[in-house]
Amino acid sequence: MKSISKYWSIFQITLINSLAYPGELVGRSLMIIPFMWIFYQLWKVTFSAAGAADGMINGLTLRDTLWYLMLAETIELGRPPIARTMSENVKDGSIAYILNKPYDFLLYQFSTAMGETIFRAMLNAVFGGLTVWWLVGTPNHPEGFLIALPAIFGAWILHFSINAMIGLSAFVVEDVSAFTWIYQKLAFIFGGMLIPLDFYPQWLQNIAKLLPFSSAIYGPARLFVTPTLELFISVMSLQITWIIALTFALAIVYRRGLAQLTVNGG
């Protein structure tokens, strides 16, 4: 219990810290507005050209697609750059001061990451949501947001696990920017961040829906626009499987990485 309260305190401190510069927080979140506007332009033309009688493409309307993309962007833009932070810690030597403190390194990183994520994601959801509301109206299932909440939280755990593994590779290669770019783009494609996976060719959908990227982006966003019990069970069970597998892999990578770490200065 005492150890949980330790990480809860770290989470709270980071959460309060993230509010220290409200201008910075708001400014960063405004980025979602041009993204949603351009998505609207693209999908409005695409839906109109597709000319489906029921206004749907593979089960999604223009409104569903825009709200789906809003949540996908919120998840992506809300998460802090863990891998880069860890890499910086290794490069400037400050990792030495984090590792010798009486807390678990990974749980410390997770608590700070969640603390940074909450308000960032909330503001992205507010600005993104208002933009999409103005462009296409309210979501068809507003209650979907509450149903998707556990999946959104699970998505952040998945993002953390993968990013922490990339960050830990800094123990060996120091600069991890190339890996973070590639991970981000894989998440764009296999997570369905710019195009919902439902619009992909069937063979690619089948592959993408099994990968962790879809559990981190597509699953929660699709659950938001079509909140059915069947989808909830399917999204959550796949997500939990990936969370268990990736946190296990993360623990192994951390132990191995620690043995190879060389700190230059600090």
Added chain:
Amino acid sequence: MKEFKFLFAIWKTNLQSAMEYRAAFLTQAIGMMVNNFIYFAIWIIFFDRFKDVRGWGVNDMYVTFGVLASAFGLVSLLFGNAFNLSDIIAKGRLDYYLSLPRPVLLHTIASRTIASGMGDFLYGFVSYGLSGYFTWDGLARYVLATLLAATVFAAFLILTQSLAFWFGMMTNFSNLVLNAMLTFGIYPITLFDSYAKLILFTLIPAALMGAIPAEFIRAFTWQTLGELLLGAIGFLTLAIFTFRMGLRRYESGSAIQIEV
């Protein structure tokens, strides 16, 4: 001529400095090329499913994405500090450049090379090669269009980041307009109505970095060349003027700055 010699000397030093960490340089350059390939796959999937957007197909996207990547990469390689000029201004780091007998703006922005820019620059040529529009005279137009698009992009960065002379730290604003420029530059211009197009030629000149250079590469017309030249000269003049106006207001504290 003297300034060109000076520029080449800086670029040579930057390159030698980057090559000191050869593995990191190559990782970033190759990593960025792979990153661009993966990102572009999204457009291949999109156009495979929906064929075209108001007459704009995947081949047009190859050229647009290519010229935008090359222009972005060129500015990253040669004028890397243009991306954090507002930080340099707000933190008083212009002192170093002001104390030396070379043009302040040129010296400041050319003093940094972003290694990943090499990946972007080269990727653009590959993308053009894959577009199906490749011809030898088209390649010459590609090079010219990249130079002009890079001029517009560098000028846009200088212009927006120079606002730090008046408003102080503006990292968020700089990131916002940079992202808007790149995002709008990549998307098909046929998506936008005439009001949006006006914005894309003026406030956020993304059309002059993506769609118009791409149009010029596909087929030569005096009109597109004129638009590109006018945009490059106009934005560069405005950027230099704004920087000089701002420089009159510049003040710094007594912090000791070290430029490495």
